Amino acid sequence: MRYELTKDLETGNAIIDQEHKELFRAVNQLLDSCHKGQGRAAMEPAIRFLTNYVDQHFTHEEQLQQMGGYPNRAPHKVFHEEYKKKLKQIVSGIPAAGPSVADLSSLNMHIALLVNHIRSEDKKVGAFLKQK
Template sequence: MAYTFTKDLETGNQLIDTEHRQLIDAINNLLTACSTGKGRAELANTTKFLQDYTAKHFGDEEKLQLQSQYPDYANHKRYHEEFKKVVAGICQKLEKDGPTVALVGEVNGAIAGWLINHIKREDVKVANHLKSKS
């Protein structure tokens, strides 16, 4: 089942929303590849994207939070750091064991689920804070 960038995922910040759309596109590309039997082949692309994405996107978000004096910055940064460890673990599994069906499932479930929940719960708070400052 593909993910859709719905209204409840919008933060109202153009940069953040654009980057979130890119994330959903990457997860959907993996899901599409899985549905055609090519999930394992796409896994390396997806994990590389996730590594690059978490570095850039989380950095962009954190910069906005610092500039706007977001009061829950420390917790939000901690969530980001924990997630980067999850992505690093997946990359290590890919390097060690290759692209397994189990790893594809982990990316589809754990990664996509975490990110969607994070956007809905945490990033929306940041967006509301940014709106209140403008």
């Protein structure tokens, strides 16, 4: 399954939406590597980029929320911290020989969680920031 930033996922904030596109590109690159049966070493650049980019993107979102006075910053930040922690657990558990079906399932479920977060919570942030 490939991920893309469809209209229902756009927040209306150009910065957030562009970063979501980059996140999906990184996720797709990692999933492509997984589906090709590549080993951990071949997947490592995509894993490194994805985990770093998630950190960077969440920091940007939190800064935009703070600057805009978004009232639900605290629970949003909690989601971000838990998401980053779980993502690191998932990718660090991928063995050197490459991912198992269970690894792919876990990664896909975690990505789906992010997509749902974008669809609900990030859209609220975008709508709030547009009013400012």
